[in-house]
Structures are given as C-alpha cells and as structure tokens.
Amino acid sequence: MKLLHTADWHIGKQLNEFDLLDVQQDAFKQIEAIAAAEQVDGIIIAGDLYDRAIPSTAAVKAFDQMLQQLNITDKYPIYAISGNHDGATRLNFAREWMKQNDLHLNTKVEEAFTDNVVVGDVQIFMLPFFDPQDARMYYQISIDSNEMRTIEQAMTRVVADLEQQFEPGKRHILVTHFNVQGTDNENYELTSETTSTVGGLNTVPARLFKNFDYVALGHLHLRQASPTRTVRYSGSPVKFNTKEAKNEKGVYIIDIPTTGEIGITWKTITPSKDLIVLRGDFEKLIDRDFYSEQPKPGEAFYSIQLTSRPAGKNIRKQLEDIYGDIVELEYHIQGDETQAATEQLAQRVAKTKSPEEIIGDFYNEMMDPAQLTEQQQKWVEAALIDIRKDSEA
Ligand SMILES: [Mn+2]
Structure with missing residues (x-):
C-alpha cells in the first residue's frame, strides 16, 4: 500500500x-x-x-x-x-x-x-x-x-x-x-x-x-x-x-x-511564489547589479534585513519599488546589539523555564514573596492551554 x-x-x-x-x-x-x-x-x-x-x-x-x-x-x-x-x-x-x-x-x-x-x-x-x-x-x-x-x-x-x-x-x-x-x-x-x-x-x-x-x-x-x-x-x-x-x-x-x-x-x-530573505546594507540592496539577480516584483515575497540604517525617508517605499512584496523589513545593525541581546536572554529564559514557572517567579517577585496557590496554578495552566492552542505551529 x-x-x-x-x-x-x-x-x-x-x-x-x-x-x-x-x-x-x-x-x-x-x-x-x-x-x-x-x-x-x-x-x-x-x-x-x-x-x-x-x-x-x-x-x-x-x-x-x-x-x-x-x-x-x-x-x-x-x-x-x-x-x-x-x-x-x-x-x-x-x-x-x-x-x-x-x-x-x-x-x-x-x-x-x-x-x-x-x-x-x-x-x-x-x-x-x-x-x-x-x-x-x-x-x-x-x-x-x-x-x-x-x-x-x-x-x-x-x-x-x-x-x-x-x-x-x-x-x-x-x-x-x-x-x-x-x-x-x-x-x-x-x-x-x-x-x-x-x-x-x-x-x-x-x-x-x-x-x-x-x-x-x-x-x-x-x-x-x-x-x-x-x-x-x-x-x-x-x-x-x-x-x-x-x-x-x-x-x-x-x-x-x-x-x-x-x-x-x-x-x-516548488513554490509558485517563493519567500526570500535578503540581508545587506541599503546601498547593496538598491544596487541594480544585486537586485537584477533576484526574482522580479510580484514573483517572490521578500524578508529584508538591513545591516545599515540609511539616512533619508521612505526606505520601505524605495525597497518596495524594487522588490514588490516585502513581508518583513528589519534592521540588523552591528554595535546596536542591546536589543538583540535582550531578545536572546528572553529566549534563553523561555527555553530553560516553562511558562508556568515564569509566571510563578513573577508572582513571587511581585507579591513579596508569595507562592501561587494550587487553585491559582490551575487557572494559569488552563489559560496557558488556551493560549497554546492558538499560538502553536
Ligand atoms: Mn501547524
């Protein structure tokens, strides 16, 4: 079979x-x-x-x-x-x-x-x-x-x-x-x-x-x-x-x-319209030699990660004129790493502790100090189940 x-x-x-x-x-x-x-x-x-x-x-x-x-x-x-x-x-x-x-x-x-x-x-x-x-x-x-x-x-x-x-x-x-x-x-x-x-x-x-x-x-x-x-x-x-x-x-x-x-x-x-991630500084992304190698506007979705913060306005508009459908525009600037580090830390905490534990820790800290009661833990669990149903893959 x-x-x-x-x-x-x-x-x-x-x-x-x-x-x-x-x-x-x-x-x-x-x-x-x-x-x-x-x-x-x-x-x-x-x-x-x-x-x-x-x-x-x-x-x-x-x-x-x-x-x-x-x-x-x-x-x-x-x-x-x-x-x-x-x-x-x-x-x-x-x-x-x-x-x-x-x-x-x-x-x-x-x-x-x-x-x-x-x-x-x-x-x-x-x-x-x-x-x-x-x-x-x-x-x-x-x-x-x-x-x-x-x-x-x-x-x-x-x-x-x-x-x-x-x-x-x-x-x-x-x-x-x-x-x-x-x-x-x-x-x-x-x-x-x-x-x-x-x-x-x-x-x-x-x-x-x-x-x-x-x-x-x-x-x-x-x-x-x-x-x-x-x-x-x-x-x-x-x-x-x-x-x-x-x-x-x-x-x-x-x-x-x-x-x-x-x-x-x-x-x-084979996707009829692919999803492509482009990374580089603004000058590179608006360089004809670079973008002429990419699928034409409408033929792909683009996620763009800019490694420089260009002066001037309408950055998104300029990129859209060249690439078409931009689903994501992000700045990945070197030296400007505080935010990235914070995100990494949050991800590490989330990986080592369950959401139940994180909520418990937070409660303990805020209530100076106090543990969630058994009933409260059950409420947290039930709420998290609902959230997971909506947010998972
Ligand atoms: Mn799924």
Whole structure:
C-alpha cells in the first residue's frame, strides 16, 4: 500500500498582511500531481487543515474544493485529523456522510479508537491533536486529580489503548499532530512557531510510538524536525515564516509492504511564489547589479534585513519599488546589539523555564514573596492551554 503524507496546510494563512491562498492552491495542485504520478492508495493530512478555528469563507471554500478534488474527482481515500489550529467541533460536521466516501476526518480523542480504518493489511489510526484536559475528560479523571497533567502522561495511556486495538498481522500506521521529540531531532533547532516550550511540558517522546510501523506527524513545519526514521514530519507544503525560507517543502510517499522495511520517499514542491530573505546594507540592496539577480516584483515575497540604517525617508517605499512584496523589513545593525541581546536572554529564559514557572517567579517577585496557590496554578495552566492552542505551529 502506498500513501501520501502531508500536513499543516493552514489554509487561509497570511504572511503578515499578504494572502497565501494562491500559493497554497498551487502547492495543492502539485500534491495532486505527485499523488497521481505515484499512484497512491490514499492521502494522509496530519492536522492544521485550516489556519484558525473559525476560518474565512474564502478559506472554507478553497479547502472544500481541494477535498472534493482529491476525494470525489480523483477518488482517493483521505485520512485526516484536526490539529491545534483547527476548530475540532466545527470540523466534526458531516463526518458520517464523508466516511461513506472514504473521507475520514477525526477531531476527537475517542474517534481514534472508534474510527480506525483497515485497508488490506494496513490498519490506520487517526489521533487528532488534544490537550491533557481533553484526555482527562475522556477518561473521566477528576479535575483535582494529578493524573494526566502532561501530554506525555496522557499519550502513554492513549497509545496503550490504541495498541489494544491492533489487529494482528497488520501494519499499523498512526496519523497525529504533536511536538514529538526523538533521537534524530534532539539537536535540531526547531523553526516552527513553537519556540518557548520545546523539550518542555508539551512534548511527546517518540519511543511511545515504537509499536507503530509508521507515524505520520503534523505540527512542526519542517521535515528536518522528524524525531526518527519512521516517526516523521512531512512539514507544511508552503513556507509560512522567514525561518523556513531556506528549506525546501514537499510531501512523503510511504510505501508499506506486507512485511519488511517501510519505504519513505521525499517529493519536493516548488513554490509558485517563493519567500526570500535578503540581508545587506541599503546601498547593496538598491544596487541594480544585486537586485537584477533576484526574482522580479510580484514573483517572490521578500524578508529584508538591513545591516545599515540609511539616512533619508521612505526606505520601505524605495525597497518596495524594487522588490514588490516585502513581508518583513528589519534592521540588523552591528554595535546596536542591546536589543538583540535582550531578545536572546528572553529566549534563553523561555527555553530553560516553562511558562508556568515564569509566571510563578513573577508572582513571587511581585507579591513579596508569595507562592501561587494550587487553585491559582490551575487557572494559569488552563489559560496557558488556551493560549497554546492558538499560538502553536
Ligand atoms: Mn501547524
């Protein structure tokens, strides 16, 4: 069996104020062409279908057409889940009808157990993004209990229960959407929007998935963040921020034989409008010899890092006349490093301490001294869960 693995479409996302829908539509057409060329038996979309819980009507229309094209016109089965950006309840609409047509879209923890799919000798489990609170509710764990406080604790139980449902003699595939850490990505600098809690409370160790033959992940936007050979991120099909600018985008083709090693092949997607980071002083950037080598206005998005602070006005306007769509204009001035140093320090603090600890420290300092009560800690935790749902990759 051959499957195409993609994730993090984020339909409706904007790059600062620039609309990405055209680029996303083009990437979709390339995905469709890859699926046809590879003659896949189905398509995995591992969460973050939309960019937000309540997507724009344009985004809904675009995504609806994409699903129609793949599922009704091209007749591919689809194995999808909701990610942290999606509105799970809204996406749960019409699932029974969709299932009739082999369009599987799980948005609740329990559906991972009730709605797994067996095709030939492959069993596919679809486990949507959830937080510990969702898992505690599903397992009816009381709000005061210390059980399942972290996603790792919750996932340990969920995976054990999924394994109970393993049909013997089948290959077992999991589709899910979390920050999974393993041996290969330990030292990898994560470049998604998820920054502050890497290695912290939100991560799931890859070893929990050791009994699956392949885990198709969404959440982190670069395939280089994959924790192991068979626990992989396909990454997003489109570049969503300047930190992703240098890395190519694409999808995986997963070849699942009845026995033996899973085949994993990377297929590149070429952006119809690339995201390019230019760095240099103003004189260089407005030099014809330099800019004539770059894509013409409208053909690329630019992030520009100026290493000098030029005199005169309308710097942005001058650069826009040359380059067109500038999504970001930043000054990276040598000697003017106080701000950069402050940012680095903040990032270091954020990396070594969890947001819960930082809030606790702050409270302690301000209240001279006092600890958060248990109830207050729970409020902080609940608020942070809500924020993470909105702000993560
Ligand atoms: Mn994402």
